[in-house]
Amino acid sequence: MHLIWEELRLALPLIWHGDPYLFSVIWFTLQVAAVATLIATAIGLPIGLALGLGRFPGRALLRGLANASLALPPVLVGAVLYLLMTVEAPLGPLRLIWTRQAVFIGQTILALPFIVALSAAAIQGLPEGLLSQARLLGAGRLQLCTLALREARIGVIAAVIAALGTSLSEVAAVTILGGNIYGYDQTLASATLFEVNGAHYPDAVAIAIVLTVMILVLMCGLGVLQQQGGGIRMRFRSAT
């Protein structure tokens, strides 16, 4: 255990004394998580509502697709976006590759499946009669959406937490799209990778500790929600 203690002893002061690099990485990570989750929620929630409430043909297929999209490897999403954004590619003229914007876009796309699939699942999990009763009583589309969102709010919040979790701990797409440029577009997770590659273990450990604390805070939030709401079954898996 000698080595771990040694690295911890070197790593903790970096956190206590507010290493400026570390804090710039924390700040960018929070920005990425917030922006990606916000945009993904804005786009994904209407889709999730449509999948959860709609009664159109092909709904089951779309739901299956939404669930399957949760399984997409982030490295693959990153590779495809790179292929679209690189200089010769269709989106090349926008000059997005290896910029912060590219990281925001990548993480938004990775967060989207969580919002769409998990909010749809939360709405489907509502008691059978609830929505049909509202429909019978003449609720319009907007009223129905409001009701569904209010009743399924714990599931929806869990979806948002899951999205936040991935954008915090994902590394593959961030690295491919952002280029993992020191002090510019690194997140905590990609910076960990960067420091390990450079064999700067104390820095890597310091960053990993901060990342773990953030994830723990999120998980505690989720745990409290589950206690209050009695057994929502949503979990999230942090991505590479």
Add this chain to the structure above:
Amino acid sequence: MTYVWDQLRAAIPLITHHNAYVMHLLWVSVRVALISTSAALVIGLPIGLTIGLGRFRGRRALQILANASLALPPVVVGVGLLLLLLPQGALGSLRIEFTLRAVYVAQAILALPYIVALTPAAIQALPPGLLAQARALGAGRVQLSVLALREAKVGVIAAVIAALGATISEIGAVVIVGGSFQGSDETLASALMDQFNYTGHDPLATAIALLLLALILVLAGVLTVIQQRTGGIQLRFRTA
């Protein structure tokens, strides 16, 4: 879009002609997925059964802990494990740092939460009377476990598929403990990321991406078939 088509056109022959490097990556990925998931199953299933069936104090706390461990960022697991495996570390005498064996260990650790957390979830979703009845009829611990596993098999299979999916598409830990040595301990996913680090990219990256996608689609397909047959198990997997 001609650029994207050109990439695809150049990539497909690499797969159809069994390019040695690409096939080796596929083989490593499959091996890592199978070995790590098997190890996780052997260790995790008894723990999952204990949490799912046991009636001891602190069971809820263990379940929450297991759920939370699903959110552990792979890069954090990678750094922690690497510090143990480096020559100066506690397990340094094993001399497996930067080898495929280290990758097996890392991926087994990452697969474990899926088995440990999702198995009890599947058992708890069984009809409430079933296990109580078996207990009342005098089933022993082993009989009870066998019964629970047989009844909850769809959930357990979904957990295994989730673990396979994670081990295939995760890179954070693979790159850190394996060192990503070309042709030795690279998986499809980690090789895909490396393609972008070194060379911008070429058809090789696209070929690797296609194989990775195919592998994940096969897994997702198997999961869907199992779900269809048994009607709506809600376990999903997120690749990391």
